[in-house]
Amino acid sequence: MTTRGSRWGRGLSRRGDTRDQTAAGPVLRAVGLSRVYGEGESTVLAVDGVDLDIPSGQTLAVTGPSGCGKSTLLHLLGGLDRPDEGEVWLGGQRIDLLGERALARLRRRAVGFVHQDFHLMDELTAAENVELPALLAGDSPRTARHHAAALLDRVGLADRDRHLPSELSGGQRQRVAIARALVNEPLVVLADEPTGNLDTAATHDVLRLFADLRATGQTLVLVTHDERVAATADRVVSLRDGAPTEDTPLAAGGSQLGALLGWEG
Ligand SMILES: Nc1ncnc2c1ncn2[C@@H]1O[C@H](COP(=O)(O)OP(=O)(O)OP(=O)(O)O)[C@@H](O)[C@H]1O
Numbered sequence: 001m002t003t004r005g006s007r008w009g010r011g012l013s014r015r016g017d018t019r020d021q022t023a024a025g026p027v028l029r030a031v032g033l034s035r036v037y038g039e040g041e042s043t044v045l046a047v048d049g050v051d052l053d054i055p056s057g058q059t060l061a062v063t064g065p066s067g068c069g070k071s072t073l074l075h076l077l078g079g080l081d082r083p084d085e086g087e088v089w090l091g092g093q094r095i096d097l098l099g100e101r102a103l104a105r106l107r108r109r110a111v112g113f114v115h116q117d118f119h120l121m122d123e124l125t126a127a128e129n130v131e132l133p134a135l136l137a138g139d140s141p142r143t144a145r146h147h148a149a150a151l152l153d154r155v156g157l158a159d160r161d162r163h164l165p166s167e168l169s170g171g172q173r174q175r176v177a178i179a180r181a182l183v184n185e186p187l188v189v190l191a192d193e194p195t196g197n198l199d200t201a202a203t204h205d206v207l208r209l210f211a212d213l214r215a216t217g218q219t220l221v222l223v224t225h226d227e228r229v230a231a232t233a234d235r236v237v238s239l240r241d242g243a244p245t246e247d248t249p250l251a252a253g254g255s256q257l258g259a260l261l262g263w264e265g
Pocket residue numbers: 037038044045046064065066067068069070071072073
């Protein structure tokens with residue numbers, strides 16, 4: 001992929017630079033992070049004082065029962081939501097205090113989101129869906145097209161570039177969404193139940209892609225209910241009632257992938 005100039009603003013830089021820059025610290029850091037929904041009797045403490053350091057290049061799985069705060073935590077980490085208390089640091093920059101426009105700009109460039117239900121634009125082709133964030137980040141149409149084509153090739157969909165999402169399978173849609181998440185060379189990829197709507201074969205495709213990303217040093221945070229998916233990570237953090245109950249390094253994380261891909265459908 002073509003190398004581009006620094007575009008993440010003060011304290012942030014391109015991914016390669018960031019690895020050097022963050023050698024002494026995490027690429028993503030939560031300090032005392034809390035998020036409360038509602039008021040009065042209907043108050044829900046969705047995230048409760050979470051401290052989390054995610055080193056550059058790590059694949060972290062966040063697991064836990066329904067309602068324990070996984071999605072809320074992911075949204076806070078990616079600047080999609082703001083904490084009521086605590087701090088979020090991305091690539092050495094504190095992001096929770098940024099204004100709306102600065103935060104939106106940073107999110108677009110430094111964070112790649114992958115959602116359970118893909119969130120593709122129905123009226124755009126696969127290629128246009130991947131190009132869009134690059135155009136919004138200021139790439140020329142030619143550069144955006146070039147990057148989108150390379151990424152669709154990388155996710156095995158070069159021959160589907162002109163298809164609309166409705167003409168693709170669920171697994172293909174998720175691969176387009178992953179290509180889109182990567183187009184601006186984000187510091188972190190945040191994925192919320194990325195295999196939740198997929199059958200076994202498509203799940204394997206997505207996990208192979210994540211393994212490929214991990215091999216390139218991409219930092220990845222993966223929310224999943226599925227213990228077999230979590231077992232492919234470098235580290236698993238289990239949440240309960242908004243707070244981590246376990247934080248487990250998996251020495252054999254990547255090597256679990258082989259066993260995983262032996263699943264029977
Ligand atoms: N917009 C909201 N307003 C009020 N409460 C909310 C809102 N979003 C989430 N919650 C509550 O916050 C808690 C955490 O929700 P969250 O979606 O983060 O959990 P989760 O672990 O991702 O759940 P699931 O696995 O079911 O997706 C839950 O009790 C939920 O009901």
